[in-house]
Amino acid sequence: QVQLVESGGGLVQAVGSLRLSCAASVRTFSNYAMGWFRQAPGKEREFVAAINQSGGSTYYTDSVKGRFTISRDNAKNTVYLHMNSLKPEDTAVYYCAADRLAPYGDPRQYDYWGQGTQVTVSS
Secondary structure (H helix, E strand, O other): OOEEEEEOOEEEEOOOOEEEEEEEEOOOHHHOEEEEEEEOOOOOOEEEEEEOOOOOOEEEOHHHOOOEEEEEEOOOOEEEEEEOOOOHHHOEEEEEEEEOOOOOOOHHHOOEEOOOEEEEEEO
16 A cells, blocks of 8 residues: 655746655655646646656656756655746646556556645736
8 A cells, every 4th residue: 555645836926936846655766657737627637747667757748848857856755856947737636646557647557646736826
């Protein structure tokens, strides 16, 4: 069983920055690929970024490329999402997720989810 706890969300003005963290309670964090997803009101949950087990491969949805960076620290059992140049359309609840196999873009492939953290970007 993997427990995930996100933190770092909040209210920020457009073009500002935030860093989200997701702490995992699991002995073998390095065995899990990790993903960040987001869900805005009235919309489906969408893929934001993912990282493989070693941290050597990362993936992003087009709308955040060049602005967001996913990283992980396996010694701290934590995955991060660094968000720069934030836009109002980035407003959503952000979730981290873990999977034993691969850093998928499809949320249905992930086994474990955090409770989410709200990010609100004002114009």
